[in-house]
Amino acid sequence: MKKHNFSAGPSILPQEVLLKASEAVVDYNNSGLSLIEISHRSKDFVDIMENARALVLELLGLEGKGYKALFLQGGASTQFLMVALNLLETRAGYLNSGSWAAKAIKEAKLYDDVYEVGSSKDANYNYIPKGYEIPEDYDYFHCTSNNTIFGTQMKSFPKTNVPMVCDMSSDIFSRTLDFSQFGLIYAGAQKNMGPAGTTLVVVKEDILGKVSRKIPSMMDYQVHIDKGSMYNTPPVFPIYTSMLTLEWLKNKGGIAAIEKENEKKASLMYSEIDLNPLFKGFAVKEDRSFMNATFNLTNDNLKDTFETMLKEAGISGVNGHRSVGGYRASMYNAMPIESVKALVEVMSELESKA
Amino acid sequence: MKKHNFSAGPSILPQEVLLKASEAVVDYNNSGLSLIEISHRSKDFVDIMENARALVLELLGLEGKGYKALFLQGGASTQFLMVALNLLETRAGYLNSGSWAAKAIKEAKLYDDVYEVGSSKDANYNYIPKGYEIPEDYDYFHCTSNNTIFGTQMKSFPKTNVPMVCDMSSDIFSRTLDFSQFGLIYAGAQKNMGPAGTTLVVVKEDILGKVSRKIPSMMDYQVHIDKGSMYNTPPVFPIYTSMLTLEWLKNKGGIAAIEKENEKKASLMYSEIDLNPLFKGFAVKEDRSFMNATFNLTNDNLKDTFETMLKEAGISGVNGHRSVGGYRASMYNAMPIESVKALVEVMSELESKA
Numbered sequence: 139m140k141k142h143n144f145s146a147g148p149s150i151l152p153q154e155v156l157l158k159a160s161e162a163v164v165d166y167n168n169s170g171l172s173l174i175e176i177s178h179r180s181k182d183f184v185d186i187m188e189n190a191r192a193l194v195l196e197l198l199g200l201e202g203k204g205y206k207a208l209f210l211q212g213g214a215s216t217q218f219l220m221v222a223l224n225l226l227e228t229r230a231g232y233l234n235s236g237s238w239a240a241k242a243i244k245e246a247k248l249y250d251d252v253y254e255v256g257s258s259k260d261a262n263y264n265y266i267p268k269g270y271e272i273p274e275d276y277d278y279f280h281c282t283s284n285n286t287i288f289g290t291q292m293k294s295f296p297k298t299n300v301p302m303v304c305d306m307s308s309d310i311f312s313r314t315l316d317f318s319q320f321g322l323i324y325a326g327a328q329k330n331m332g333p334a335g336t337t338l339v340v341v342k343e344d345i346l347g348k349v350s351r352k353i354p355s356m357m358d359y360q361v362h363i364d365k366g367s368m369y370n371t372p373p374v375f376p377i378y379t380s381m382l383t384l385e386w387l388k389n390k391g392g393i394a395a396i397e398k399e400n401e402k403k404a405s406l407m408y409s410e411i412d413l414n415p416l417f418k419g420f421a422v423k424e425d426r427s428f429m430n431a432t433f434n435l436t437n438d439n440l441k442d443t444f445e446t447m448l449k450e451a452g453i454s455g456v457n458g459h460r461s462v463g464g465y466r467a468s469m470y471n472a473m474p475i476e477s478v479k480a481l482v483e484v485m486s487e488l489e490s491k492a
Numbered sequence: 493m494k495k496h497n498f499s500a501g502p503s504i505l506p507q508e509v510l511l512k513a514s515e516a517v518v519d520y521n522n523s524g525l526s527l528i529e530i531s532h533r534s535k536d537f538v539d540i541m542e543n544a545r546a547l548v549l550e551l552l553g554l555e556g557k558g559y560k561a562l563f564l565q566g567g568a569s570t571q572f573l574m575v576a577l578n579l580l581e582t583r584a585g586y587l588n589s590g591s592w593a594a595k596a597i598k599e600a601k602l603y604d605d606v607y608e609v610g611s612s613k614d615a616n617y618n619y620i621p622k623g624y625e626i627p628e629d630y631d632y633f634h635c636t637s638n639n640t641i642f643g644t645q646m647k648s649f650p651k652t653n654v655p656m657v658c659d660m661s662s663d664i665f666s667r668t669l670d671f672s673q674f675g676l677i678y679a680g681a682q683k684n685m686g687p688a689g690t691t692l693v694v695v696k697e698d699i700l701g702k703v704s705r706k707i708p709s710m711m712d713y714q715v716h717i718d719k720g721s722m723y724n725t726p727p728v729f730p731i732y733t734s735m736l737t738l739e740w741l742k743n744k745g746g747i748a749a750i751e752k753e754n755e756k757k758a759s760l761m762y763s764e765i766d767l768n769p770l771f772k773g774f775a776v777k778e779d780r781s782f783m784n785a786t787f788n789l790t791n792d793n794l795k796d797t798f799e800t801m802l803k804e805a806g807i808s809g810v811n812g813h814r815s816v817g818g819y820r821a822s823m824y825n826a827m828p829i830e831s832v833k834a835l836v837e838v839m840s841e842l843e844s845k846a
Binding site: 139140141143145146147148149150151156157159160161163164169170171172174175176177178211212213214215216218219241244245248326328333334335336352354355356357369370371372373374375376379452454455 | 493494495497499500501502503504505510511513514515517518523524525526528529530531532565566567568569570572573595598599602680682687688689690706708709710711723724725726727728729730733806808809
């Protein structure tokens with residue numbers, strides 16, 4: 139049976155990417171060797187790394203604008219630390235829009251003064267804080283573009299002269315934005331880009347080198363830039379699979395093309411949530427994420443029936459995060475609209491049964 | 493043509509592991525989903541993680557002895573930093589036996605006093621320093637069991653009451669040792685355990701919690717222990733493939749069984765180096781590594797001939813590291829003795845031609 143994979147991350151990847159990645163594990167490019175048993179300094183892998191780095195800048199429209207793309211390790215959680223180590227000299231502002239934002243704040247506080255310029259914690263993060271100010275003397279401003287757990291997404295970003303740092307783990311490559319408004323973007327691969335195990339960092343080089351502390355080598359963006367993202371052995375398989383996904387996206391027409399599909403999927407999903415009296419959306423409407431739709435049953439007695447129906451339809455990964463409860467439909471780039479239709483159909487069938 | 497893969501790392505893995513890992517990328521366990529697109533919190537992946545962690549302790553003979561196994565990210569290079577952050581309160585002793593040891597020393601020096609108790613830098617690291625003392629008041633002693641670049645290996649370890657920390661990146665699981673003499677062992681996966689992208693840490697829990705600094709969450713061993721090595725999204729594919737390799741090793745009879753094979757391979761290799769007048773070993777005999785044999789041609793004019801012959805025999809990955817030059821034959825666990833025979837045959841053929 140066809141599975142509909144709504145997992146929040148690690149999450150769905152294009153089938154053609156999975157097939158190519160699988161082949162490479164046995165024999166890469168007819169070399170007689172597996173991709174994962176060759177040197178990362180071999181021409182084969184250096185080409186993969188360079189291609190992946192170039193595709194990132196091309197897809198984001200950042201070529202020739204002073205940005206470098208890095209494929210690091212340790213997830214967004216390590217970036218919480220690296221951002222502070224590399225950029226925090228005296229004080230920084232953070233937007234507290236969800237659990238991950240709160241973790242980023244906690245880690246940065248180890249290093250210096252960190253201020254929450256806005257927070258939606260009071261409402262269990264069901265909206266994006268707005269109307270906040272970013273003082274001109276802050277070293278940087280940090281925000282989270284999409285809050286996977288709560289299903290909210292920033293639709294606009296503040297105008298500021300302070301370097302803007304954005305955790306785009308769960309919506310990078312999903313919508314057109316002026317990416318040059320950001321000084322640093324980071325994203326764990328395991329949503330729209332590839333498997334777990336590598337973290338994309340896109341950094342405008344001129345924001346670096348302004349802190350006085352000594353930075354450990356592995357935590358230093360400049361060290362990784364100078365070594366072409368190969369300071370140490372990189373996570374070969376996650377980077378190769380990410381490169382394949384970036385190529386797939388480019389062949390589909392890039393971010394502008396996928397954005398249209400993502401809008402259609404989200405629109406279908408939210409229409410059902412709003413029109414079906416058995417369901418209620420969690421996030422406020424204006425801040426709804428196009429990647430993760432969070433919703434609850436209005437009648438908890440239907441829980442078992444609904445979940446059995448989901449299972450019978452081959453729908454997996456829709457359980458909500460424990461801090462929100464209910465359901466979460468993650469509709470990343472690789473998800474076909476057919477899967478959203480299958481979920482919406484089950485929801486509508488539940489209504490006709492109830 | 494059959495390839496003989498002598499790559500120093502990422503390096504050869506068992507063929508059956510590659511096949512299983514490749515299958516899982518398309519369909520894991522007949523679930524209809526790829527291993528790399530399911531949640532790391534799913535039962536499927538939690539089972540993989542727990543199985544991998546248990547296999548590590550079982551193979552090392554460390555079950556029930558207060559040790560925890562973790563699968564982290566960032567390679568040995570990140571461990572250079574984590575070891576110091578978690579264990580270095582006032583001073584520590586390091587054995588400078590190679591380039592990686594020197595990097596470990598450099599990173600730890602950011603935090604506090606670090607002393608080189610012994611060094612073989614004066615001889616381009618062609619031997620293992622011996623006869624050094626480890627003062628009783630050191631927080632820990634750090635050594636590198638096998639020096640991949642130089643082809644040296646510690647045959648014995650000092651007796652000390654100070655916690656012993658060992659970088660075993662290039663010889664873990666290759667030979668029997670009393671692993672309980674170490675307080676902390678770490679190893680990048682990409683030699684004897686799996687693909688690049690995960691780092692094994694085996695730590696005796698009672699050596700932790702003795703430093704006064706605040707440790708960032710991702711750098712804190714205790715945080716990872718408390719979260720069952722799942723504080724954040726782990727590198728799913730590298731861990732799964734490592735688990736398969738550990739299972740393969742267990743089925744072969746464990747470390748004692750593979751050690752016998754490794755001894756045979758090394759003995760074959762070093763015999764040829766010593767008996768063939770065209771070659772000269774780089775490392776001193778008593779410290780020769782059973783994993784990486786380093787050697788040079790005695791007559792540089794034969795370079796092109798030798799390398800053409802290697803290529804024709806399907807032998808790859810034998811170029812020496814730039815800091816040593818010449819050749820390096822890495823003979824990790826997964827390398828069949830046939831590959832070593834193929835290399836030795838080429839060396840001996842060169843002699844008969846010359």
